[in-house]
Amino acid sequence: MNNSDDFISTVSHELRTPLTSIRGFAQTMLGSWDKLDDDSKKKFLKIIEQQSNRLINLVENILSVTKLSDENIVLKSVDINNAILPVIQMVSQQYKTHKFETELNKNIPCAAVDIDKFQQIMTNLTENAAKYSDEGKTVTVSTSFSDNSDYISVKVKDQGIGIDQKDAKKIFTKFSRLDNPLTRKTQGSGLGLYITKTLTEKMNGKISFTSDKNGTVFEVLLPIYNAGERVKCSVTS
Ligand SMILES: Nc1ncnc2c1ncn2[C@@H]1O[C@H](COP(=O)(O)OP(=O)(O)OP(=O)(O)O)[C@@H](O)[C@H]1O
Ligand SMILES: [Mg+2]
Incomplete structure (x- = not known):
């Protein structure tokens, strides 16, 4: 099997799981409508909604992966602090359960990035920071620069469950999710960090x-x- 067969078979499997669940709960509701109380109906609809959201996220990420091979990166001079703020604004709306803080150094130079791709990277990392830490925890995004460096540093810090060093390579590969309670509790396709690493390296970053x-x-x-x-x-800018 070549790489693209592999990709298609994994994608098909990942699509089938939520679709089977949506069909199953819809069939149960239609078949037993009169026997189900309101609470059960609500519970089943909630699952259908969650699984639909999972499918939408998956399809969006798969589209991102297939577009990754295109040469569509446009490097421009970007004020990184300004580019981070709308991302934090958006993600903090989505994760009202967490606190978001910024420590942005005003004296950093501009970087050569594709602003859309950089914001996609920041969205993935800040969403992960919230997803893999408990409610009430803080996510801190900081920027810094040291005079003799060729790079600006952007850090996303969380107070979450952590990642074992043995999984360091795995998390950046396609469709990889770690086996722990928070990963099981949250939805994800396991593509976010693969996309993030590929985009970062395409922009000559690390x-x-x-x-x-x-x-x-x-x-x-x-x-x-x-x-x-x-x-x-x-x-x-
Ligand atoms: N900040 C983090 N703390 C702890 N574990 C993390 C963190 N970020 C990622 N992980 C682990 O790495 C796995 C891969 O992350 P990745 O962002 O690629 O996928 P995902 O979040 O599961 O799905 P999505 O494709 O929707 O982003 C996660 O499932 C999680 O187990
Ligand atoms: Mg993710």
Whole structure:
């Protein structure tokens, strides 16, 4: 089996699981409508809604993966702090259960990135930080730069369950989800970090993480040089 057969068979399996569940609960409701009380009906509809959301997320991520091979990355000079703020705004609306903080260093230079792809990276990392930590915990996004470096550092820190070093490679591969209670409780296709790493590297950046019992920190390094030239911030960025 080649890589694309492999991909298709995994995708088919991932699509079939929520679809089978949606059909099963719809059939149960239709077949036993009069016997079911309102609470059960509500519970079944909730599952149908959750599984539909899971399918939508999966299809969006699969589309992102198939587009990854296209050369559609446009590197421009970007004020990284400005680009982060709308992402935090959006994700914090979605995860009202968590606190979001920023520690953005105002004195960092601009980076050479594709702003849409950078925001996709930040969405994946901040969503993960919230998904894999308990309610009430804090997610902190920080930026920094040291004078002798060629990269800006963006960190997403959580107070979550952590990632074992033995899984360091696995989490960045397609369709990989770790086996722990929070991963089982949350929905996901296991494609987010694969997309994140691929996009980061396509922009000549780097991604890594450290993790311990207090939580996990993902670090993305973004280059301040494009084709050998240091990028200049445009006034409007
Ligand atoms: N910040 C984190 N803390 C602990 N575990 C994490 C963290 N981020 C990712 N993981 C683990 O790595 C796995 C892969 O993450 P990834 O973002 O690729 O997929 P996902 O979140 O399961 O699904 P999606 O494709 O919707 O992002 C997760 O399922 C989770 O088990
Ligand atoms: Mg994810």
